[in-house]
Structure formats: C-alpha cells, structure tokens
Amino acid sequence: MASAEDANGKVNLLEDNRIDSGVESFQYFTKDDPYNNPVRDSTSESSEARDKCSSNTEERLDSAYGSSSLTVENFSEILIEGCNISESEDDSAKNTELEHKENLLTNITEDGDTLLHLAIIHEDEHFAHQLIQLFPKDVLDIQNNLYQVQKTQPHPLLFTPSTRTPLHLATYLNLSSVVRDLVESGASLELQDQEGNTPLHMACEQGWVECATEMIRNVSSSKLAPVLESQNWRGLTSLHLATVNRQHRLMKLLMKKGADLNIQEGTSGKTPLHMAVELHDIVSMTLLLNKGADVDVPMFNGCTPLHLAVGRQDAAIANLLCQSGADKMLRNIEDETALDLAGGNDDILALFPFDDIQIQGRSVVRVPF
Known part of the structure; x- marks a missing residue:
C-alpha cells in the first residue's frame, strides 16, 4: 500500500513540474518513448541527468512554431540527448556516439525538414551555425514540404504548403548571420519555393536589406546574373518586388550589382x-x-x-x-x-x-x- 502511494506521489510530482510546450507535443509521444514514462527507476537514472533534463526544460522558451513531426519539446530533447556538437567524448564511445549524432543530424522528418530547418524555424542561431559547418552542400539545399501553422506574431511562417530551403527560412525570419553562413558554405541562391521565389525575392519583398546584402556581397557577376533575372510564378524579378514594395535601399543594392x-x-x-x-x-x-x-x-x-x-x-x-x-x-x-x-x-x-x-x-x- 505504501509503495503504491509513493509511486502516485512521484507521478503527481513530475506532472506538477512538467512545463507544457504549448504546441500539443503530447500527441506525438508513444508508450515506448522514454520521455513519456513519468516513473523512472532511481537506479537507472542519476541525479545529474535529472538535473540536466530539468534545467533544459525550465530554460526552454516556446517558439510557437508547430511541426507535425518534431515539436519544440522534441527539439529540446534531441539537444539533451547528446546533439551538443562541441561536447567532448571518451575515445571508447566515440564511434557509437558519432553514429548516433549522424543519424540525428541527417534525419529528415515526414514534413521534409532536416534538423537545420528546425533549428532555423525555432530561431536557434547558435545551433544553426554549428549544423551549417557540419552539413555538406547537398543537405544545405534540401527543400522541405512543411505545412507551417500561423501561431503568433511577430514571425508567423507561411500557413500554406512550402518547399523551402534553410536559406529561404533564414531569410524570411531575417536571420542575417545564418544567411551569411549558408551562402559562404555554398547554399544555392537560385532554388525557388512553391511560389517561385528565390531567397533574394523574399528579402526584397520583406525589405530585409541585411539579408540581401549577405546573399550577394561576394557573389561574382556571372553567378549572380541568373538570380537577378529569375522570375517567380507571377513573373516578377527581385527588382520588380523591391520597386513594388518601395524598398529604395534594396533597389540601389540591386542596381549596383547589375540588375537589368x-x-x-x-x-x-x-x-x-x-x-x-x-x-x-x-x-x-x-x-x-x-x-x-x-x-x-x-x-x-x-x-x-x-x-x-x-x-x-x-x-x-x-x-x-x-x-x-x-x-x-x-x-x-x-x-x-x-x-x-x-x-x-x-x-x-x-x-x-x-x-x-x-x-x-x-x-x-x-x-x-
């Protein structure tokens, strides 16, 4: 009888301390998920691990973006479980840990997102920078098929089907330092999303001068020409969009770079x-x-x-x-x-x-x- 009351007490205590992410992440957990089991064997989990998990949960801020396959809470758990890229490892376990991390880093969700897409969506710039250094160019240019749900201001992503690269997402969210890293690592400027927009189209439409500057700063004229001439599905180039949106600074930038x-x-x-x-x-x-x-x-x-x-x-x-x-x-x-x-x-x-x-x-x- 006492053991049953103790168990119930542990359940209530953990439920009281749990912080809901606000994005209905509970519906994606299964009975096999270790994070779904509120009663842990005290002999199998050290107090240090519990403190680490609790600390990450308390400090995590909800970004208010929802993904149908990987939520904000899941994203935090990935970081907790050893995706800290700068973390040192014992030689004896290095191969196993590297293989585990590689699987996490290169996994693509059912919505077509890589971990880099998700890091950018949740505006975790530090983690995004680390991933960019690890990923090969082909992974940097993966386009998702994510249905983003508009939740809150000030950065609601599109709530229509999108086929966006990490560079599209970083541009949309005006993360200029991430844009710079992606371009320097070879991310394509020519790929178009579901509306035919390149990342430069998006920068000109939104008025993100710094993002546009980082995209085209060190690009040769021969490589930049097709980007400047690219039309979206409405037939508009980046200069058309800058003009329509009265983005005079962007117009000057594009003219300086040789826009027709x-x-x-x-x-x-x-x-x-x-x-x-x-x-x-x-x-x-x-x-x-x-x-x-x-x-x-x-x-x-x-x-x-x-x-x-x-x-x-x-x-x-x-x-x-x-x-x-x-x-x-x-x-x-x-x-x-x-x-x-x-x-x-x-x-x-x-x-x-x-x-x-x-x-x-x-x-x-x-x-x-």
Whole structure:
C-alpha cells in the first residue's frame, strides 16, 4: 500500500513540474518513448541527468512554431540527448556516439525538414551555425514540404504548403548571420519555393536589406546574373518586388550589382519604371531614370510609362517622364499615342505643344474630339 502511494506521489510530482510546450507535443509521444514514462527507476537514472533534463526544460522558451513531426519539446530533447556538437567524448564511445549524432543530424522528418530547418524555424542561431559547418552542400539545399501553422506574431511562417530551403527560412525570419553562413558554405541562391521565389525575392519583398546584402556581397557577376533575372510564378524579378514594395535601399543594392533596369515582368511586360509610375513613386522613378532606365520601353500591349501616366491623369509623373525625354508620339497596339489618352486634362495637354502651329508666338494645343 505504501509503495503504491509513493509511486502516485512521484507521478503527481513530475506532472506538477512538467512545463507544457504549448504546441500539443503530447500527441506525438508513444508508450515506448522514454520521455513519456513519468516513473523512472532511481537506479537507472542519476541525479545529474535529472538535473540536466530539468534545467533544459525550465530554460526552454516556446517558439510557437508547430511541426507535425518534431515539436519544440522534441527539439529540446534531441539537444539533451547528446546533439551538443562541441561536447567532448571518451575515445571508447566515440564511434557509437558519432553514429548516433549522424543519424540525428541527417534525419529528415515526414514534413521534409532536416534538423537545420528546425533549428532555423525555432530561431536557434547558435545551433544553426554549428549544423551549417557540419552539413555538406547537398543537405544545405534540401527543400522541405512543411505545412507551417500561423501561431503568433511577430514571425508567423507561411500557413500554406512550402518547399523551402534553410536559406529561404533564414531569410524570411531575417536571420542575417545564418544567411551569411549558408551562402559562404555554398547554399544555392537560385532554388525557388512553391511560389517561385528565390531567397533574394523574399528579402526584397520583406525589405530585409541585411539579408540581401549577405546573399550577394561576394557573389561574382556571372553567378549572380541568373538570380537577378529569375522570375517567380507571377513573373516578377527581385527588382520588380523591391520597386513594388518601395524598398529604395534594396533597389540601389540591386542596381549596383547589375540588375537589368529594363527587365519586363512575365505577365504584361511592365518594367520597374512602369510599376513606379503606377505607384506614383517619384523616388523610385528618379532612381531608375538616373541609372539609365529606358523611358520608352513598351509593355506587351505597346504602352510606355508615359501612356500609363497620362491614362491615369497623372500630370506630375507625365511631366517628369517628358523632361526625361519620353517620346510623346509612340503608339500602343490600339494605335493610341499618350496624347490620345489625355481626356481633356489641360495640365497634361500643355505637355504636348505643336511647335509648327503658333498664333501670336504661342503654341496651339490640339484638343482631341
């Protein structure tokens, strides 16, 4: 009777001290899991091991990211069980321990995650740095098929199916030091996720200047060219995304690295200048024009940036384009010049004088009927 009460007391004590990770990790434990058995044989477990396990549990902070195959609590247990890479080992047990660690490090979960993916998702930068030094290049470029669940701010990962490399994840979470290590270790900049985005696309969309800088800082022009020209499934390059999101620092960085200023997106043929015109973003327009962007590049339908400005009745933007040398007589596939789209706007019509028709020294403005 006494032994039964003692056993119950041990169970209650361990249950009171257990800290729930908050990600429903209990559902992945089985009866064979040693961490699922609340009653331990005192002769098989030293007090030092219990203290170590307790300390790691108390100090662990929930990252609020859920994985269907490896939770935050499981992740801590892996570290407890001997995945501390810098830990010294006895010569007699070295081979066994190394084999055990190799299995843990190279294991891929049912969601396609390596331990590196999980270290980055949980923002354990120190452990991620260690793993990067151990993994070969092929492992660094493994793409997962993880369904990330949006849990909390400020860093909710996508809650749609993703095929992301560790570099995608590090970029999304703005872990610039991890990005640097991955690139220096040979991680690919060209791999695309389920939306066709490279890591550089993601940096330009999110506005992560440091991550983008670490990606392309020491990359040769020949290797960087295909990355800068890569289009996602919406037909957008990194420069298009930087322009659309008004990321002027990133635009300057990409221009400095040789991005094509006149590159057309894949759906309608807009250049970054077309997009800046649509956004009435004079800063972006000035950056592009000062660096030599072609003011007269047509879209697939023949519309130039001036067509777009006049069609939107944007006299200030139309004036800037005219001052930059825009050709006022170019026609789109509807055989329309920019003037044909003016719609009687006097401010815009004033930009289109006919010098050969003058009355008392003043230009006559043709008003379309």
